[in-house]
Amino acid sequence: MAEQLPTPAYLYNEHARNVAPDDYWGQVKRTVNGKPVGQDQIDMIVAAMLTALDLAGDDELLDLCCGNGALTTYFFQRCRGGLGVDYSGFLIEVARRNFVRGAHEQYVMADAVRFVGEAADTARFTKALCYGAFQYLGQGEALLRDLRMRFPNVARFAIGNLPDRALAERFFVNAMPEPAVLARADTPLGIWRTREEFAAMAARAGWSATFQMMPAAFYASHYRYDAILSRA
């Protein structure tokens, strides 16, 4: 019989289960040298994504691959609320237990690509976010296409913390992996793309892309970028 490999969702569940219940950043692997990042780093992420989304009080946000909601909650507080989607049932339970402030803030366990391809009631969302996760989606382009076609009122999609293929040497200082490995979604850092590659993929899906870099004090600023998509 063929060996059953653990699913990626199972791996996220198991990791989070083995981290302290209140170590929200550790649960989503937002760590440096094994330690959760500081509040200054979170503040920089929140500021960058608020700018990228141009988030306003009357926006309704779809947060794809939202993890445990520890980041999502900063954005829900700045708009009408919305929906967080993640395929880790454990992290969704953490979000529901700790970060829901009312019926306007919801979290659902689902594969992000499937959700975007199949969800009903899509017209209510005006902005979408995917932070620290798009590079793990093997079907990222399909998600972009379905979000463009099926979510008619999403004016902006902010995709944060993408590893830059053009800057990979800054991260892999000792040994560069093979190009084929850098193109795989199921690796610890996911798919590395140049900004040009990302813009071309977004264009094929009907989005026009701009890019921003984090301040130099951000722990991953030397090899990552954020993409801001608007309807082409």
Ligand SMILES: C[S@@+](CC[C@H](N)C(=O)[O-])C[C@H]1O[C@@H](n2cnc3c(N)ncnc32)[C@H](O)[C@@H]1O
């Ligand atoms: C590094 S964490 C980031 C979580 C959150 N966005 C944040 O920045 O705090 C990556 C998340 O992506 C989720 N994820 C990865 N692939 C997914 C998929 N296909 N569908 C839904 N969630 C996914 C994982 O479960 C995990 O919670």
